[in-house]
Amino acid sequence: MSSQHILPRRTYFLVFLALEVLTVVTALVASIDLGAANTVVALCIAVTKSTLVVLFFMHVKYSSKMTKLTVILGVFWLMILLGMTMTDYVSRLWSTVR
Amino acid sequence: MSHSAGHAPGSAVAELDNHLEMQFDDAEQQKETSSFGMWVFLVTEVMFFGGLFMAYLVYRSQYPQAFAIGSSQLNFKLGTANTVVLIFSSLTMALAVRAAQLGQKKALVWLLIATMILGAAFLGFKGIEYHEHILEGHVPGANFRYDTPGVSFAVAKEVVLFNILYFCMTGLHAFHMIVGLGLMLWLVIKAQKGAFTPAYNTPVELIGLYWHFVDLVWIYLYPLLYLIDRYHK
Structure with a gap:
């Protein structure tokens, strides 16, 4: 019930870095022909990114x-x-x- | 949650400072209730956008070729740049919430302004994209170009479906961003007056949740709209 849980600045920067790196990865992977797996990989990366946003930026991990x-x-x-x-x-x- | 101690009669002023409404036991319970209300709203938003994602899934599974063509006509570079910009704005928003929690007024105001600038930049890029679509005849309607080289008329009619979904999804997303910018302007004005303290910063936190939600939607829109079969190019 710690809605006032204050995260260190480092956590936000690390999550941010991971999100931007994953954005570049998903953009690069899209140019490689993996057949039907292209969409699967793109969605897996999107799920990973959104999980990071929900858990840390939206504090759900600490909610x-x-x-x-x-x-x-x-x-x-x-x-x-x-x-x-x-x-x-x-x-x-x-x-x-x- | 509820402590039997209650509040001393003299603490009425302190309660006002914490914005504590009479129906709550304490500020913690009030905050938890507000936060829960915001999350319920965001779940309804998931279903709101969910309908469009549902339509997208159905039509992409029916017309994969047309969706790949429609996707290849989008501006990949601007779409990617916008993804980077929006994630950056989520960072500044998260840091703004942190500044509010710590009662750092100056940092809060500047981080909110930074978030607004990044949000406006996103909308600006989006506007450039929309302008290109209008010029290239990709807007569904009377001016849609059905004579794209290498695309038959039958497939072009299916490409219209992709473009309808593209405009509905990015349009609804952009509308949410405009609402978010308005909310943040209100936050900046309130923050400037010193309305937010370590004891009371719920509006910053809830609008932060909203802004991150808008980011979440884009995290899915980007690969689904811009990255279909890109290896053909």
């Missing part, structure tokens, strides 16, 4: 359990939206490919 639960629920609900809709669209293609 209450209720805040952590709210964040997890937000992601979970988004996954329901994306996941369940895509099961429909992906399985529709199965009947036309045949």
Whole structure:
């Protein structure tokens, strides 16, 4: 419950550095042909970046359990939206490919 | 959370300094409630943008070729530069929140102004991009160019879908940034008057959360819009 947790300046600079390095990495990897893996790699980097932002810039690592639960629920609900809709669209293609 | 001690009658002035509303036991509980409210709002924002990401996912899976063409027509350099700029603004915002927590008024004001300048720079770059899209006929509507070399009319019609999503997603994102800049202007004015102290800095923290959320959305928009099949180029 330490909402007044004050992080050292170094932590913010390190997270910032990691975010910018990952931005350059994702831009460079995009120019290499990895086939379908390009999108997977780009999204993995995006997930890593957003996790860093949520945990440190948004202080969730140091927030209450209720805040952590709210964040997890937000992601979970988004996954329901994306996941369940895509099961429909992906399985529709199965009947036309045949 | 609630201590039985309560507040001495004479501490009314101290309570005003902490902006403590009567329904809360203490400043800590009040702050936790505000923070929770902001997070619930941000979750609704996730669902707000989520609808657009959902539409993107459906249409990209249906028309992968058109999305790759649409993506290749975007300004990769400006998009990447904007990603760097926006992450930088998240750093200055995080440091601004830290300055507010420590009661460093001067640092708070300057870090907020730095964040606003970086946010404005992002919007400026975005404006340049939009201007290019208008000139190149990439805006969906009557002036959309269907005769791009090497792209058939049928595929060009699918590229329109990518561009509609591009403008909706970046437009909604830019709108959130404009709102964020307005909120920060308010913070700067309040901070200048010395409204934020180590005991009370909730508005800075919550608007900070909002700004980082805007950054989060862009972290996903950048690879999804700018980086599709770039190795073909």
